[in-house]
Amino acid sequence: MRLSQYFLPTLKETPQEAQVVSHRLMLRAGMISQSTSGIYSWLPLGSIVLRKIEAIVRNELNQSGAHEVVLPTIQSADLWKESGRYDAYGAEMLRFQDRHDRDMLYTPTAEELMTDIARRYLRSYRDLPQSLYQIQWKFRDEIRPRFGVMRGREFYMKDAYSFDVNEKGARESYFRMMRAYIKTFDRLGLTAVPVRADPGPIGGDLSHEFHIIASTGESLLYYDRKLEDIMAESGHTEVPVDAIMDLYAMEEEMHDPENCPVPASDLRQARGIEVGHIFYFGTKYSEALGANITDFDGKILPIHMGSYGIGISRLVAAIIEASHDEAGIIWPESVAPFQIALINLKVGDSACDETCQNIYDRLIESGVTVLYDDRQTGAGDKFATMDLIGLPWQVRVGPKGLKAGTVEIKCRRSGVVQEISLGSALTQLTATLAA
Amino acid sequence: MRLSQYFLPTLKETPQEAQVVSHRLMLRAGMISQSTSGIYSWLPLGSIVLRKIEAIVRNELNQSGAHEVVLPTIQSADLWKESGRYDAYGAEMLRFQDRHDRDMLYTPTAEELMTDIARRYLRSYRDLPQSLYQIQWKFRDEIRPRFGVMRGREFYMKDAYSFDVNEKGARESYFRMMRAYIKTFDRLGLTAVPVRADPGPIGGDLSHEFHIIASTGESLLYYDRKLEDIMAESGHTEVPVDAIMDLYAMEEEMHDPENCPVPASDLRQARGIEVGHIFYFGTKYSEALGANITDFDGKILPIHMGSYGIGISRLVAAIIEASHDEAGIIWPESVAPFQIALINLKVGDSACDETCQNIYDRLIESGVTVLYDDRQTGAGDKFATMDLIGLPWQVRVGPKGLKAGTVEIKCRRSGVVQEISLGSALTQLTATLAA
Known part of the structure; x- marks a missing residue:
């Protein structure tokens, strides 16, 4: 590409409105342009990086055995009324009526849509295990969008969903996805640390967030310092999921200083940017929406599900937070524009x-x-x-x-x-x- | 891919609701699933075809010298109030308020957003010519969605925009895009016929629609039969834009039977599915939004613009309309899943x-x-x-x-x-x- 023919509106001045380095550099490098509060246009340089990350995420998901689908950004509110989340989900969900006055919404997350697909097409234990994913724009009406594309309102996300006969199968799907995530982040030139996240009212130990360590991160993490060494190796080798699960690694809300088994000298406290989240939620949505299968002995059972997100647009910023200097961005080879x-x-x-x-x-x-x-x-x-x-x-x-x-x-x-x-x-x- | 592990919910019965063959076959082949009226989920087989078409369109656009951007699906109504289209655009535009009661809309087309980018970053004749495109979901709230993804409410579209100093430059951009379109459709295994479309109040001769000939098409076309031979060859050879422009080829509204220069024996009348539209609209939006550049002699002039669409999701259906038999779909090699x-x-x-x-x-x-x-x-x-x-x-x-x-x-x-x-x-x- 000849720069004289390219569209690269770089800025010499540092934009006043940008509080974090990735936001400043993305504006200065002509990667993005704010369209309105929390909503950005991706200019050519930013678009290439976004598409490169998307391609790596897609490739690793495909290799893990998941199948790509493309779900709509706009859906009827009916499914959300059925699951009970239409009222439970707060003002972050963009709601409106179409021209026939039907309640509609802009998909903030796709558990309902995916469970609906499962109940339509998955009938028997023979149809499982199954994993579907999409890479699609989502909208959450953040009350105070900030940090550029890091916490914008419209964002690009990979969300995958696994469908299994029982918890044992669901755990296997969960760890298969954990391995795919570690490989994905490694290919992106990142070391992402998995920490246990609050699984919410469902409980259990199967909820991990993946964080890029950066001083501007919004989350506070506590973990055994051995985890960093393991993660730095994991992308290139067989991923040692058992060793990772054995180590103490907690998101702030899960950390209990009183009962932490790691001596202070080995406990790392760091800020992180969440770039991925994997979550086993059992039969919560399949029961609510009636997504059942026939087991091998003829019993009708709700499908066990998990969901798995990666923030693609946020990753562009997270990579910059993790890889820059005074002069600007330093792209890892795999995602360089x-x-x-x-x-x-x-x-x-x-x-x-x-x-x-x-x-x-x-x-x-x-x-x-x-x-x-x-x-x-x-x-x-x-x-x-x-x-x-x-x-x-x-x-x-x-x-x-x-x-x-x-x-x-x-x-x-x-x-x-x-x-x-x-x-x-x-x-x-x-x-x-x-x- | 092993079919035993794939997600391919084919149907044996013919779905009652589907009126056209592409809709029937897409449902029967497990490519799509209706989520709600005019809104579809793309299942794995459909998603692969959609992504393959997207990749070919992107590749030809890049080769034509256009640069990819990614614009948001949600935008503020402000730009549309500035251009005057907020009131002029009908009920097909999905409008709503965000949590701060600001008027927002779901992008049905991106002239305003693109003109806004032009006025921010293009300053001088030295910055031109320039062409930007995006491949993004659009929403138009059709009062009566039909024919599956052919006339859905949410659809996937490539829209490109050219920016030139004057009409002469804009005409060159227009014909460059026409060549790229002909090559694109050829790579997709299609012969698309360009016919003159109504340029609206702006006038001029620079508005063409590209149609796939099919009996289920919603448009009626009149053209010199020589056009088909030229188009069948054009994808593989230097595209003879002059020869194409010389031939009579009209969309119904442009056809004048009284003054048609083609003898009846050479005039072909056929139905077509519109899969692309190219349009030079001059300074309509640049004047409204103040997107000006400094000319080489220091004069401030509004930018000359054109817009160029290809319906990516619609193309999946159009290819099937053009290529199937009693037993099912016959994919061209380039887009076969x-x-x-x-x-x-x-x-x-x-x-x-x-x-x-x-x-x-x-x-x-x-x-x-x-x-x-x-x-x-x-x-x-x-x-x-x-x-x-x-x-x-x-x-x-x-x-x-x-x-x-x-x-x-x-x-x-x-x-x-x-x-x-x-x-x-x-x-x-x-x-x-x-x-």
């Missing part, structure tokens, strides 16, 4: 123009994504823009280097700049990055 | 099971997508299911054939069944289909 920033330091100089065009063509042929800064502007401006938007590698092409047959390569994460021969630069970059 | 149906005719027979498993593994290794019918059910049921859901190729493995070292391959479109040696079957299929 482009892999390489190609910087022409003297547009109009025929050696620079030709070399850049040649590098650009060859990288694209190799399947590498490139943002080529071909604008008529100074080197300082170009370096600052590319540092701000955080592409993993910069290739800088200037007349002085070209006379010596070299270009500079900067690794955005380490900050290391290497002068390197033109030939090695291409070989090195394509070997590292080619798809 | 799986490329191959692998049918085990005797589950439990060790030769059949092993051969099927072997074929399954090798096809998947080659990057081919396979739906493997491993259910304990009769051959007739299996053939009928696969004919219904319309995968392009069936591989049928039975004990009798295996004794002779053969399997059967059926081409869904031609209906031809070949008996072929096991080795050639794999070679032939992977050569044809490997990604």
Whole structure:
């Protein structure tokens, strides 16, 4: 992509309204634009990252054996009246009437819709286990939206639902999903810590939140420091679910300082951004809506269900909270909007123009994504823009280097700049990055 | 994918409520499920097709030089009050108040949002031309939703917007988009006919609808029969926009029988399903919202805009209308939910099971997508299911054939069944289909 033809409205000033670094950087990098309170438009750079995260989440869900569905954003209130949540759910649910004065709502979460699908189509124990997921926009009318897309009103979410014959099967589905989550976050370049969350009136031990550790997190976590080491390894290896379950790891409301079994020296207290939540809720919705199956011995039983969320739009911000410096964003390779920033330091100089065009063509042929800064502007401006938007590698092409047959390569994460021969630069970059 | 683990609730009976063949087949093939009037859940088989169409549309838009954005489904009414459309748009627009009693609406179309982005970020002729698109759910509260997803209330749409300095530039953007549309429909296995549509009060000749010819279409079209030949070729060759523009091709409201230059013998009259619409509307919204740029000589001028829609969810139905037979759907290869149906005719027979498993593994290794019918059910049921859901190729493995070292391959479109040696079957299929 040529920057001269791209749509990248970066800001030099720091936006006043943004309280957290991810919000500031997303505005400054031209990734998002507020449409109205808590509602954002995703501009091209932000849209690419959103779609890349979506693709990784989808791929891991598919590999876990779940099937994608697409549920509507607007639904009739009837199902929610049946489940009892139409009255119980607060003002965060957007309610309205359609032109025929029927009560409708904007889906804030899809337990009712999914349970309705289960009761229509799942009839027998032979139809189970089953897992369905969707990646869809949700709306919750937060009274005080804040932190940009971190706590917006309209947000993009993956929500999965598992259907099992009994609790034993449901536990297997739960841990299969836990493994898929750990792999997903690892592929996103994140270490997410699972902590036990309040399972609510249903009780039991099967409710975990996944948190990215960040000082701006809204949640307070208490956990055995061994958990971080386990999590850092888990994405690459067989996920040790038993070891994770054995360790103390609690969301604030679940933490009991009086009875905490971890000595103070081993207890880590940290703030976290919740990016995922997995939850086994048994037969709550299947009983309310009559989603039953016939067991192998002919008994009619309600389906055991779990639900599993990942905040896709929030993850964009969480990744930035976890990976940035003074100069801007530092994207993990897997979600970077482009892999390489190609910087022409003297547009109009025929050696620079030709070399850049040649590098650009060859990288694209190799399947590498490139943002080529071909604008008529100074080197300082170009370096600052590319540092701000955080592409993993910069290739800088200037007349002085070209006379010596070299270009500079900067690794955005380490900050290391290497002068390197033109030939090695291409070989090195394509070997590292080619798809 | 093993069918025993998949979620494919096919129906044997023909649903009473469905008036058109695509609606009937989408329900019978377990692709969609009505959630409430005009609002559908997309089940796994339908979701794959929807995502495949989305990916092809996105890829062609990107190649045309447009940039993807993601705009919110919910917006403030303010922009629509500014443009004057808040009152002008009828009851199809879903309006409501948020918890702070602010007027909000569910985006039925995004001219206002896009023009707002243009006025915020496009300042100079140097920022143009520019094209932005999104693929997002829209809602129009149809008074009488019908024909399944063909005329639903919530629908999935690609809408693009072009921004140019003047009419000349806008015409170039318009024809660039026309070329992208023709290529897109060709990749989807469709011949779409562009006809002139009523440009409304703005006038001019730059408004075309793209139609799939089908007897169930809601529009009546009149065009020179030469257009069909040109369109059938256009996807594969340089698109002859001039030749297309020279031919008579009108949507009903634009057709004037008194002054039609085409002799009756060459005039084709046909019904069409509208799947795309491209439209140059000049400065209508940029003037209303003050989206101006500075021209090269310092003059402040309103931006010239066009908008370009493709109905993604409607296309799923339109493809079925254009490609089916008595037995079910016949998917074009590019959008088929799986490329191959692998049918085990005797589950439990060790030769059949092993051969099927072997074929399954090798096809998947080659990057081919396979739906493997491993259910304990009769051959007739299996053939009928696969004919219904319309995968392009069936591989049928039975004990009798295996004794002779053969399997059967059926081409869904031609209906031809070949008996072929096991080795050639794999070679032939992977050569044809490997990604």
